[in-house]
Amino acid sequence: MTTAISIRGLEKTYPNGMRALKGVDLEVAQGDFFALLGPNGAGKSTTIGILSSLVSKSAGKVSIFGHDLDTELMAAKRCIGVVPQEFNFSQFEKCQDILINQAGYYGIPAGEARERAEHFLRRLNLWDKRNVASRMLSGGMKRRLMIARALIHEPRLLILDEPTAGVDIEIRRSMWQFLEEINAQGVTIILTTHYLEEAEQLCRNIAIIDGGQIIHNTSMRELLKELQVETFLLDCRDVQAQAPVLAGYPCALVDDHTLEVQVDREQGMNGLFTELAAQGIQVSSLRNKSNRLEELFLRLVDGNAQKGVA
Amino acid sequence: MNYWRNSWVAFTTILFKEIRRFSRIWPQTLLPPGITMALYFVIFGNLIGSRIGDMGGFDYIDYIVPGLIMMAVITNSYSNVVSSFFSTKFQRSIEELMVAPVSPHVILLGYTLGGVARGLAVGLIVTLMSLFFTRLQVQHIGLTIAVVFLTSLVFSLGGFINAVYARNFDDISIVPTFVLTPLTYLGGVFYSINLLPEFWQGVSLINPILHMVNAFRFGILGVSDINIGVALLLMAVFVVGLYLFSYRLLVRGTGLRQ
Numbered sequence A: 001m002t003t004a005i006s007i008r009g010l011e012k013t014y015p016n017g018m019r020a021l022k023g024v025d026l027e028v029a030q031g032d033f034f035a036l037l038g039p040n041g042a043g044k045s046t047t048i049g050i051l052s053s054l055v056s057k058s059a060g061k062v063s064i065f066g067h068d069l070d071t072e073l074m075a076a077k078r079c080i081g082v083v084p085q086e087f088n089f090s091q092f093e094k095c096q097d098i099l100i101n102q103a104g105y106y107g108i109p110a111g112e113a114r115e116r117a118e119h120f121l122r123r124l125n126l127w128d129k130r131n132v133a134s135r136m137l138s139g140g141m142k143r144r145l146m147i148a149r150a151l152i153h154e155p156r157l158l159i160l161d162e163p164t165a166g167v168d169i170e171i172r173r174s175m176w177q178f179l180e181e182i183n184a185q186g187v188t189i190i191l192t193t194h195y196l197e198e199a200e201q202l203c204r205n206i207a208i209i210d211g212g213q214i215i216h217n218t219s220m221r222e223l224l225k226e227l228q229v230e231t232f233l234l235d236c237r238d239v240q241a242q243a244p245v246l247a248g249y250p251c252a253l254v255d256d257h258t259l260e261v262q263v264d265r266e267q268g269m270n271g272l273f274t275e276l277a278a279q280g281i282q283v284s285s286l287r288n289k290s291n292r293l294e295e296l297f298l299r300l301v302d303g304n305a306q307k308g309v310a
Numbered sequence B: 001m002n003y004w005r006n007s008w009v010a011f012t013t014i015l016f017k018e019i020r021r022f023s024r025i026w027p028q029t030l031l032p033p034g035i036t037m038a039l040y041f042v043i044f045g046n047l048i049g050s051r052i053g054d055m056g057g058f059d060y061i062d063y064i065v066p067g068l069i070m071m072a073v074i075t076n077s078y079s080n081v082v083s084s085f086f087s088t089k090f091q092r093s094i095e096e097l098m099v100a101p102v103s104p105h106v107i108l109l110g111y112t113l114g115g116v117a118r119g120l121a122v123g124l125i126v127t128l129m130s131l132f133f134t135r136l137q138v139q140h141i142g143l144t145i146a147v148v149f150l151t152s153l154v155f156s157l158g159g160f161i162n163a164v165y166a167r168n169f170d171d172i173s174i175v176p177t178f179v180l181t182p183l184t185y186l187g188g189v190f191y192s193i194n195l196l197p198e199f200w201q202g203v204s205l206i207n208p209i210l211h212m213v214n215a216f217r218f219g220i221l222g223v224s225d226i227n228i229g230v231a232l233l234l235m236a237v238f239v240v241g242l243y244l245f246s247y248r249l250l251v252r253g254t255g256l257r258q
Helices: A044-051 A073-079 A095-105 A110-123 A139-151 A169-184 A196-202 A220-225 A270-278 A292-309 B002-024 B031-052 B060-090 B094-098 B104-130 B141-165 B171-185 B198-204 B208-221 B228-252
Strands: A003-013 A019-029 A033-037 A059-064 A080-083 A157-161 A188-192 A205-210 A213-219 A229-236 A251-255 A258-264 A283-288
Touching: A003 A044, A003 A188, A019 A044, A019 A059, A019 A188, A019 A205, A019 A213, A033 A044, A033 A169, A033 A196, A044 A059, A044 A080, A044 A157, A044 A188, A059 A073, A073 A080, A080 A139, A095 A110, A095 A139, A095 B002, A095 B094, A110 A139, A139 A157, A139 A169, A157 A169, A169 A188, A169 A196, A188 A196, A196 A220, A196 A292, A205 A220, A205 A292, A213 A220, A213 A292, A220 A292, B002 B060, B002 B104, B031 B060, B031 B104, B060 B094, B060 B104, B060 B141, B060 B171, B060 B208, B104 B141, B104 B228, B141 B171, B141 B208, B141 B228, B171 B208, B208 B228
Parallel strands: A033 A188, A033 A205, A080 A157, A157 A188
Antiparallel strands: A003 A019, A003 A059, A205 A213, A229 A258, A229 A283, A251 A258
């Protein structure tokens, strides 16, 4: 397995004394689609800032595709494309110029830069905005422009810090599709997001960071297995006066048409539907009460907070 | 080989971006100094100058033309870099450069030579404007070009350092208003220091702009209040000193990296 990112004992203490990272160890394999999740202030953006040379580390070792940030910074930088959380391009420059200039910073001559800019602008549906100043773009277009800019030098590793924040669902899904395509072409992707559905859909492996430390690092599949109990909302066809008693399935009435039922992983769903049928309750639809990953995430972070209190 | 080729492409990208920037907003960058200097030529050169008589053996307007050209070069070189680099920081588009494999030398040269380009462009405009009011005959062309280039470079580097330390827009106007303008007006643009009492002549020699203005005046008119060799040495020392200081700021990420 070739390692895209290797982080050992990474620490960051800001000048105000705040310890943002307290010895982070992390490895991301080449070709992975990796989620780095954590609550606000957990250390995600600091970690990404250090990987992209925007934040200086206080201690630890970081290498990108074997290039140590301390000794081979330029080679490491060549491997990375970064899509930051906040818009960070000149508001007065045209979209196409932003991409061509960024290519120039990587030593790509103007002619080739123009071709690449056209390719990515077309691919991300921004070609008709190529001569528009970036400040005139909508939020979703700005996000796509940042993705195009991050890819202009064809990096092996793409780091996305909340790339779909404030983007409508249609554009978000088209961005997911695009990211899956470039991942399939071999680009390693690291994603931070507050939309856990996004992480569950896209990422194969996941690390959860909290309080400046990695508290969980596993594959998405293994992580979801840890969810022993799922909560479902059942929409009933008829009015329910009270919550029915379903043997082995704790049930509560949400409103006169909706039941909330907890299902243990070991039990499965068949027994539940047998119970419901026995009581003459007809279910028209069902859904998870919340995203599965979201439930796990909250449990892990809450558990970590309680450990800290203890 | 690739390193040099990539660095050259990155350097030209920054430089041309800077030239395009000040050219695109020419009503803010190139036109005002032309108009201001034309007013100086009319008021100080023609109207008041005709009553002043000779200065250093020349008509007053001929005497002040080199100083006014230098004044325009100094203020525009400085303000181009300080405003451009600070707004790059302010909009966070500096991160585009910081994540890329661009050497601090390339960033520094790109921005400062962008400032030099604007300084020289404005200097050329003012020079052409002056031809409506006087006949300009350059005595030492090589020296004139060297002095204007070095002066522009010194103040571009100064603007860069100011931008690195600046935290808000007030910080980028303090130095031009309270340091550059007084030093320029007291730097022999409008008068020869021989008119001053001996004590103030000595004080004036501390002002580096006096040496630059006089060296430039010597290049054009062939007269100077100061030693040209000392002036050139002073400019070279300033260029090297400010360059090394700016480079150190960039390497350390002062004002740029957390």
